[in-house]
Amino acid sequence: MNNNLIKKNYLKKIKLINKYDKFYYDKNDSVVSDQEYDKLKKDIIEIEKKYPNLKNKESPSLKVGFKPSKNFKKFKHKIPMLSLSNAFDRNDLKNFEKKIINFLSLKENVEIEYSTEPKIDGISASLIYEKGILAKGLSRGDGIEGEDITENLKTISDIPKKILSKDFPNEIDIRGEVFITKKDFKKMDEKFANARNAASGSLRQKNPNETKKIPLKFIAYTFGYIDNDKIKTQSDFLSNLNNWGFKTSQFNKIIKGIEKLTLRHKKFEEKRFDLDYDVDGLVYKVNKFDLQKRLGFVANAPRWAVAHKFSANSSTSKILNIDIQVGRTGALTPVAKIEPVNISGVVVSNATLHNEHEINRKDIRIGDVVKVERAGDVIPHVVSVDISKRQSNSEKYIFPKKCPSCGSKTTKDFNATTNKFDAVRRCLNEDFKCEKIAMEGIKHFVSKEALNIDGFGKKIVEKFWELKLVKFPQDIFNLNFGKIKELDGWGDLSVSNLKYAIEKSKKISLDKFIYSLGIRHIGQENAKLLSQHLRNFENFYKLSKANNVENLSNIDGIGETQINSIRAFFSNKINLNVLEELKKTMKILNATSEKKGGILMNKTFMFTGKLQEISRAEAKSLVEENSGKIISNVNKKLNYLVIGEKPTIKKINKAKELNIKILTQNEWIKMLNKTS
Numbered sequence: 001m002n003n004n005l006i007k008k009n010y011l012k013k014i015k016l017i018n019k020y021d022k023f024y025y026d027k028n029d030s031v032v033s034d035q036e037y038d039k040l041k042k043d044i045i046e047i048e049k050k051y052p053n054l055k056n057k058e059s060p061s062l063k064v065g066f067k068p069s070k071n072f073k074k075f076k077h078k079i080p081m082l083s084l085s086n087a088f089d090r091n092d093l094k095n096f097e098k099k100i101i102n103f104l105s106l107k108e109n110v111e112i113e114y115s116t117e118p119k120i121d122g123i124s125a126s127l128i129y130e131k132g133i134l135a136k137g138l139s140r141g142d143g144i145e146g147e148d149i150t151e152n153l154k155t156i157s158d159i160p161k162k163i164l165s166k167d168f169p170n171e172i173d174i175r176g177e178v179f180i181t182k183k184d185f186k187k188m189d190e191k192f193a194n195a196r197n198a199a200s201g202s203l204r205q206k207n208p209n210e211t212k213k214i215p216l217k218f219i220a221y222t223f224g225y226i227d228n229d230k231i232k233t234q235s236d237f238l239s240n241l242n243n244w245g246f247k248t249s250q251f252n253k254i255i256k257g258i259e260k261l262t263l264r265h266k267k268f269e270e271k272r273f274d275l276d277y278d279v280d281g282l283v284y285k286v287n288k289f290d291l292q293k294r295l296g297f298v299a300n301a302p303r304w305a306v307a308h309k310f311s312a313n314s315s316t317s318k319i320l321n322i323d324i325q326v327g328r329t330g331a332l333t334p335v336a337k338i339e340p341v342n343i344s345g346v347v348v349s350n351a352t353l354h355n356e357h358e359i360n361r362k363d364i365r366i367g368d369v370v371k372v373e374r375a376g377d378v379i380p381h382v383v384s385v386d387i388s389k390r391q392s393n394s395e396k397y398i399f400p401k402k403c404p405s406c407g408s409k410t411t412k413d414f415n416a417t418t419n420k421f422d423a424v425r426r427c428l429n430e431d432f433k434c435e436k437i438a439m440e441g442i443k444h445f446v447s448k449e450a451l452n453i454d455g456f457g458k459k460i461v462e463k464f465w466e467l468k469l470v471k472f473p474q475d476i477f478n479l480n481f482g483k484i485k486e487l488d489g490w491g492d493l494s495v496s497n498l499k500y501a502i503e504k505s506k507k508i509s510l511d512k513f514i515y516s517l518g519i520r521h522i523g524q525e526n527a528k529l530l531s532q533h534l535r536n537f538e539n540f541y542k543l544s545k546a547n548n549v550e551n552l553s554n555i556d557g558i559g560e561t562q563i564n565s566i567r568a569f570f571s572n573k574i575n576l577n578v579l580e581e582l583k584k585t586m587k588i589l590n591a592t593s594e595k596k597g598g599i600l601m602n603k604t605f606m607f608t609g610k611l612q613e614i615s616r617a618e619a620k621s622l623v624e625e626n627s628g629k630i631i632s633n634v635n636k637k638l639n640y641l642v643i644g645e646k647p648t649i650k651k652i653n654k655a656k657e658l659n660i661k662i663l664t665q666n667e668w669i670k671m672l673n674k675t676s
Contacts, residue, residue, distance in 0.1 A: 009613050010047050010054050013040060018058055038086055038309065047613060061300065072139075072147035072204070078173060079224040081126060081140045082300050084283065084307040093258050093284075096306045100286065103295060103303060111256040113287040115234035116264060117221055118251050119307050121278040122179030123200045125153060126224060129172050132163045139204070143300065151208040153178075158218035160245040168244055173224035176246070178203055181276045182342070184215040194347050195278055217277070220246040222285075233287045254287060261308070269310045278342055281309040314373040314383065315348075317341040319366055322353065322397060326405045326436035328444050329520045330426040334359055334399070336370070336382055343374045351380040356399040357423035365390070365397050403427035405436035433574075438472075439465050441518045445473045449524060450516035451505040455498050463487075473516075474581035476502060507587045510537060517575075521565040525632060529557045537588040541579055544570040557631060598627025599672065604639045606631055609647030611665055622672065634660065642668045 017040050041060045048055050055061070087093050097112060106112075126146060128136040137153035138146030153159055156178065178199050180188075185195040202214035220241045222234075231237050238248050251268070255261055265282055272279050286292050286304040295303040317338040325333045334353040341348055351372045353359050362385055364370065369389040374380040403410055408429030413422040427434050443461045446453045453476070464470045467487075469479055479502070485495050508516070511531035515524050522530070533555045534540045543549050549567045552558050569575050605623050607616055607630075619642075620630045631638055634654040641655040642663045655662055663671070 006047070006051060006613055007054060010044070010051070011056065013044050013047070014056050014058050017041060017044065017060055038088075042086075072149060074141070074145045075136065075138055075148045076145050077126060077138065077141075077143070077224060078128075081124060081143050081146065081175070081224065082297065082302060083143070084305055085298075085301045086281075087306045087308045090258065090262050093261060093306070093308065096284075097258055100295060100303065104291065112291075113254060113256050114261065114284040115238070115287045116253050116255050116261065117238075117283045117285070118249050118268070118279045119281040119283045119309075120177040120179050120219060120249075121196045121280045122177040123196070123203055125149070125176060125178050125203075125218070127153065127159060127174045127176070127220075129163065129168070129174065131170060132165075132168055134159065134161050147204065149203060152203050152205065152211040153218075155208055155212040156216045156218050158216075158247050163244050165244050167228075167240070169226050169228040171225070171227045173226070174220050174241070174246065175222045175224055176218055176220035179217050179219070179277050180215065181217065182278070183276055186340075188214075194342055218247065219249055221248065221283075232289055234285050234289070234292075235287055237289075255284075265308050265310075272310065279310070281307050283307050313343065314371055315341045315343045316369060316386070317348075317351075317372050319364070319368050319370060319382075322359075322364075322366055324400060324404045326403060326427055326434065326440070328437060328440035328518050330403075330428070330434070330437055332356070332400070332403070332410060332425045332427065336364070338370070338372060341372065343372065343380065346374065348372060348374060348380045351382050353382055355423045356425050359397055359399060363396070365394050367391055367394055399425065403429060403434060403436075406434040408434060435465075442470055442473060442476075444518040445516050446476065446505075447516075450512060451508060453498075453505045454501040455494070456501065472578055472581070474578060474585065477506065477585040506585060507589065509589050510534070510540070510591045513537070513582075513586070513588045514540065517569070517578075519565055519569045521562045525630065526558060526562055529555050531591040534591070536590045537583065541583075544576055556637065598625070600626040600628030602627075604629045604631050604637055605642060605668075606634060606638055606640070606651070607642045607644065608651045609644030611644040626672065634658070640668070 017037070020037055020040070044059060045061050048059065048061060085096075087096055100106075100112060101108060101110065124140040126138040126140070127134060128138070134150075134154065136148065137150040137159075139149055141147055154161060180195045180199045180202070182195065185198055188198055198214075199216060202211055202216060205211050221238070223237065231240060235252070235254050238252055241248050253264070255264055261282075261284060268279075268282060284306050286295065292302070292304040297303060317340075319336045319338055321337040323335045323337055325335055327333060333355065336351045336353050338349060338351055351370075353364060358364075362382070364382060364385055367390075369386045371383045371386070372380055373383045401410055402408065406427065406429045408427050410425045410427050412425050414420075415422060427437060429437075439461065442465065443458050445451060446456045446461065456476075461470070464479075464484075467483070469483070470476060481495050481499060484490055484498070485492070509531070511524075511527045514522065514530055515527035530540070530552070533552070534543075543552075543566060549563055549570065552563050552566065553560075600623055605628055607619055611619055623630055634641065634651050636658055638655070638658075638660050640661050640663050641651060642665060643652065644665055652662065
């Protein structure tokens, strides 16, 4: 990959992580899961290792948290409040300990003693005591400067305001976590997405009397500075905290060796959901303070501590009801309404059950206690049922045979290739007759990949549908803006912006127009193939004439399934009327000629696995920009299968069987560079 592309990709990731930080630290809002954030941070650090000259001052490897809010006075930490490096598996822990052993020049078989402590998912706070009196309380801020939130912290009953113990240091900066219990969060979950955001939002209010109303808790776990050097270990310091009147975790424990740390992590992860507060990992600290002092710090984290994160992608909950949702193509998707549960920092109350077949296979019933999983961008889904907790009067769930939207008969497609019926049941009352299908079609029509009408999201479509402002795609170009202006949340500016976005969307390429119609089995790639073959809207419309659809079989990549879908689309008079109306308003551009003479001319590519430092979409775009073609299946028409991390083995084996050339990402990049 060329240097400009690497730099562009790196800066894009820096911008994204800073956006997440702003939401998390400044706006008390988690817009991504912990796993997504940690992965992004890891990606950035990996790029910096390969290309040190790229390191940006906004990099997470150089900064902590986010700049303090202007709503509070800033105060500099006497000792920086740093973050911790993360470990996700046993190998990460081994590398962490190996670095410690190498740095201290210890024997390889030495067992280091660690203080292990739960990592509570809350807000870090620093409490500065002078002569036993709480003098100042700070937030983490950017690690160098924090926000002066003293009066807010004083409202928390767990935080001692005055300490009379004779052995209490004359000066000390005690650090810990402010959090809200799950029980208390239930009383305020309408205002915040999760307990961590609730704690942050409550603690950073301007008026301490408002903070006082919130049942905030505090657990102490370390210090920034201390004028007493008699304490020798972290475990002794935790004992002193208890004696001084601070609450510490009952789960703190001294452990030696990576194997025992891993076992402790596994057992604690299993019971973490039984706790009344959110925990997202365990923290391991070298127990001896003299070793901590020798190890010191890297840019923004101590060498002597690590956070061993939980997978945080699953939990248990109870199914309250099963709701059947109808999609754009008529697919009936069952969704479990569950008791709200926090997974990956997000409160989940809905989980997909996929389809009728999955419900029957797992024997999922209303009232069941189930395991719910959420990982990255994957929609939360029900993994399994805890049969031991099933009620005696439980009844098997019967999937509806009629569409819940329009009452039409539902059916399953028969796959002639596999000789089996499809797992998905569909509504037969298609094409604007079924309200749900029609409304989902409008959502697709205005979506980013189709008309890309800025400010016309799913909620707006639903509202306009409810008010009978839209029923067909062409209604979007004839909206009653006077009526819209009278709606709550709308004004002159927002209406003007929507008008502009709609006007802009009228000019569209043929392939995007075809895709926007939502014809089943016609995705973006197939829409491009149709566009290149048909060239203009008139030829596309002529497919409604007898036998014209059959000619599409000559297009490489368009098969019988796609042809049948297009035939069904054009056999419906309502669809033809929609096309007629859209033609009057929209400017549908003729397809541009394929770029000739590019370096990948007459070559076909397919990608499998995760690519490094480049998205799949960008890689495909590079192929097309250089006259190559992307195909979606491993077949005899494929020239090159490009593999990234964790590729699909089935695709590789098929490629080998057909003698298709398999390229690594680096080999593919060399092909681009060599021929450029």
